[in-house]
Amino acid sequence: MKLTAAQIAEFNEQGYLFLPSVFSQAEIDVLRAEVPGIYATERPEVVREKGSNAPRSAFYVQTWNKVFAAVARHPRLVEPGIQLLGSDKLYMHQFKINAKAAFDGAVWQWHQDYGTWQADDDMPEAKAMNIALLLAEANEFNGPLMFIPKSHRLGKLEAGHDTTTTSYPLWTIDNATITRLVEQGGIVAPKGPAGSMLLFHGNLVHASGSNLTPWSRWILYLSLNRCDNAIRRFKRPNWIANRDFTPIEMLPDDCLMRLAAERPAAAE
Amino acid sequence: MKLTAAQIAEFNEQGYLFLPSVFSQAEIDVLRAEVPGIYATERPEVVREKGSNAPRSAFYVQTWNKVFAAVARHPRLVEPGIQLLGSDKLYMHQFKINAKAAFDGAVWQWHQDYGTWQADDDMPEAKAMNIALLLAEANEFNGPLMFIPKSHRLGKLEAGHDTTTTSYPLWTIDNATITRLVEQGGIVAPKGPAGSMLLFHGNLVHASGSNLTPWSRWILYLSLNRCDNAIRRFKRPNWIANRDFTPIEMLPDDCLMRLAAERPAAAE
Numbered sequence: 001m002k003l004t005a006a007q008i009a010e011f012n013e014q015g016y017l018f019l020p021s022v023f024s025q026a027e028i029d030v031l032r033a034e035v036p037g038i039y040a041t042e043r044p045e046v047v048r049e050k051g052s053n054a055p056r057s058a059f060y061v062q063t064w065n066k067v068f069a070a071v072a073r074h075p076r077l078v079e080p081g082i083q084l085l086g087s088d089k090l091y092m093h094q095f096k097i098n099a100k101a102a103f104d105g106a107v108w109q110w111h112q113d114y115g116t117w118q119a120d121d122d123m124p125e126a127k128a129m130n131i132a133l134l135l136a137e138a139n140e141f142n143g144p145l146m147f148i149p150k151s152h153r154l155g156k157l158e159a160g161h162d163t164t165t166t167s168y169p170l171w172t173i174d175n176a177t178i179t180r181l182v183e184q185g186g187i188v189a190p191k192g193p194a195g196s197m198l199l200f201h202g203n204l205v206h207a208s209g210s211n212l213t214p215w216s217r218w219i220l221y222l223s224l225n226r227c228d229n230a231i232r233r234f235k236r237p238n239w240i241a242n243r244d245f246t247p248i249e250m251l252p253d254d255c256l257m258r259l260a261a262e263r264p265a266a267a268e
Numbered sequence: 269m270k271l272t273a274a275q276i277a278e279f280n281e282q283g284y285l286f287l288p289s290v291f292s293q294a295e296i297d298v299l300r301a302e303v304p305g306i307y308a309t310e311r312p313e314v315v316r317e318k319g320s321n322a323p324r325s326a327f328y329v330q331t332w333n334k335v336f337a338a339v340a341r342h343p344r345l346v347e348p349g350i351q352l353l354g355s356d357k358l359y360m361h362q363f364k365i366n367a368k369a370a371f372d373g374a375v376w377q378w379h380q381d382y383g384t385w386q387a388d389d390d391m392p393e394a395k396a397m398n399i400a401l402l403l404a405e406a407n408e409f410n411g412p413l414m415f416i417p418k419s420h421r422l423g424k425l426e427a428g429h430d431t432t433t434t435s436y437p438l439w440t441i442d443n444a445t446i447t448r449l450v451e452q453g454g455i456v457a458p459k460g461p462a463g464s465m466l467l468f469h470g471n472l473v474h475a476s477g478s479n480l481t482p483w484s485r486w487i488l489y490l491s492l493n494r495c496d497n498a499i500r501r502f503k504r505p506n507w508i509a510n511r512d513f514t515p516i517e518m519l520p521d522d523c524l525m526r527l528a529a530e531r532p533a534a535a536e
Contacts, residue, residue, distance in 0.1 A: 182482050
């Protein structure tokens with residue numbers, strides 16, 4: 001899958017791209033079948049919401065689940081990163097499945113991912129980005145991602161370390177700055193079916209609300225970084241900020257369906 | 269303002285009615301000018317969000333603010349209640365301005381208001397309802413009210429007393445029940461400009477999400493009850509569950525603009 005010149009221009013202008021229904025329902029089913037088991041696993045990489053046992057994020061899943069190991073190398077996810085970051089040598093800085101669980105999914109405060117990547121991991125430049133794959137429908141009710149368009153153009157903004165609001169510490173942006181950015185760019189919340197993709201710049205300011213609905217809003221994130229932009233501080237665990245800078249080698253486009261065919265029992 | 273037969277039928281069918289732009293911007297401005305002062309007041313009737321000083325609700329404001337004393341008797345708000353509740357003898361069971369404050373507005377869990385009115389206040393029947401007036405735009409981002417259409421037809425549902433999730437104790441409905449109701453009725457979140465009205469049945473199941481935006485979503489609630497359905501237990505403070513069952517006498521339709529003309533300084 002190659003992005004068009006118009007799509008690349010839109011990404012550079014707005015800071016994000018929404019691509020509806022890139023993966024088939026059959027492919028999504030292969031991934032979704034793994035998720036309950038992943039979230040049920042008791043290990044440090046599965047972070048729970050504050051004050052409940054509901055999953056918030058499952059990290060580093062490409063290293064402990066075969067199906068997610070495959071999707072971590074999927075060309076429909078990695079190829080756009082190569083185009084947008086301008087290098088065919090990318091590694092996986094972070095890989096996670098965020099749950100935004102039905103009834104219990106809590107907020108993610110306004111932040112830039114590169115804010116955290118720089119402050120915590122000493123990543124040299126904002127030459128890293130997120131490629132997200134919706135594993136469940138995102139609708140107006142279940143806490144969809146909210147972006148402030150064009151906010152990526154301001155570079156890294158000042159941020160404070162919020163370690164109390166949620167179970168996951170985050171470098172977040174103050175209210176006065178958000179007010180100013182929203183006056184300029186507004187807010188958008190792309191919505192669509194499972195299988196849709198969201199690509200966004202490491203400096204794009206984003207957040208998401210609570211989820212009070214019966215609909216979990218599972219989303220897979222590949223945070224791709226250029227190998228020549230590897231992090232230089234190893235403060236966070238390697239399952240949050242990966243220290244293996246080996247370039248990703250892509251698998252064939254039909255890798256998920258092949259895997260499903262090889263492992264019929266897993267799809268039951 | 270009289271509701272049409274079609275509107276009354278829709279209310280009975282769906283459990284709610286949304287009426288866009290019933291009050292003019294000039295009228296809303298008269299009300300909005302009072303709100304910051306009301307929320308800045310330190311008194312028990314102004315409830316704060318858990319863990320912050322942000323306002324959550326200001327109760328009983330009709331007794332301590334002249335402008336809100338007038339709107340509490342406004343015919344565009346009271347007359348639909350008279351029609352829908354089938355009695356011209358209504359009193360104000362509860363009167364509040366909910367803030368859903370910018371950045372800090374927290375959730376209201378799924379509940380029926382009559383659940384609380386019965387359990388806490390011993391209100392005999394669900395012959396009470398909410399008339400809400402948007403004092404600010406409600407949009408998809410700032411935590412709009414969410415309704416489960418038709419859920420009012422099931423009568424009062426079982427509820428548990430949640431005293432921990434937010435700063436305001438509420439009789440809330442369990443996740444399994446909400447899942448079943450949403451499968452049947454879906455979720456709607458009416459959105460519109462300040463000046464719009466929302467009318468909903470005392471048994472309609474509703475909730476609202478967090479507000480992470482710079483846009484406070486102020487909303488005024490008149491909870492009207494039939495005088496022949498007055499509460500019989502005085503467990504909650506009278507500013508939450510009013511003990512004065514005097515029927516509301518309506519003011520003229522232009523009462524807000526008259527008040528503004530009489531008190532030019534207040535509008536400055």
